[in-house]
Every structure is written in C-alpha cells, then in structure tokens.
C-alpha cells in the first residue's frame with residue numbers, strides 16, 4: 695500500500711474529466727471514468743461502454759493504452775458519478791485483466807475513506823493464469 699503522489703492526483707483528475715465530459719445515466723449509462731498512466735508517462739482515459747456484458751471504464755482505458763503501443767502500466771484509477779467524486783475499486787473481471795496485463799500496476803482506490811495505491815496483483819490473490 696502506498697499513499698498517493700501528485701501524479702496520482704493528476705490521474706484521478708483525468709478520470710474525473712473523462713466521466714464529466716461523457717456522463718449519461720439515461721441512454722448509454724456512461725457513469726464511470728478511468729485513467730491509466732503508462733511507463734512512457736502518457737495517460738489514457740476511458741468511460742464504461744454499456745452492453746449486456748459491459749465494458750468497464752478500466753477496460754476501455756487499458757484498451758486505448760495497449761492500442762497505442764503501451765505495455766508498462768504504472769497506475770490506474772476509476773471514478774463513478776456525474777462529478778466523478780467516488781473512487782471505485784475494480785470489479786472482478788477488471789482485477790483479472792490487471793493481473794494478466796499489469797500485475798505491478800498501482801490501483802488507486804479508497805480503503806476506509808483513505809485514498810491509496812495497491813499493486814494489482816494484491817487485489818486478486820490466487821489469480822487464474824493460462825498455462826505457459
């Protein structure tokens with residue numbers, strides 16, 4: 695567990711900006727924004743894309759980063775709400791995605807009201823892994 699840096703605060707702001715620009719709780723249910731900071735220093739954002747199996751905001755942000763050639767992920771955060779005011783922990787599916795792609799990535803979330811950063815691998819003990 696680590697406390698947040700100024701870069702982490704900027705990442706939260708980027709996630710908030712993404713959902714504030716795209717919030718829609720009526721038609722497409724865009725209610726979550728996410729941002730991932732990569733080893734290059736670039737930040738990619740996403741919002742959730744609703745369908746029966748969804749695509750979480752973290753998945754959209756990670757997909758954008760990977761599409762742009764990123765392979766090293768330093769930190770990721772998701773926020774929920776019209777103002778992005780709620781730090782949202784990743785769902786089980788996103789924990790698996792992060793365990794696969796970014797086990798060392800710091801996941802920013804709130805524990806008992808205290809924002810902190812926890813390595814993705816620690817959020818999914820005994821994770822499923824494909825055979826090598």
Ligand SMILES: [Zn+2]
Pocket residue numbers: 750751752784785786787788789
């Ligand atoms: Zn998710």
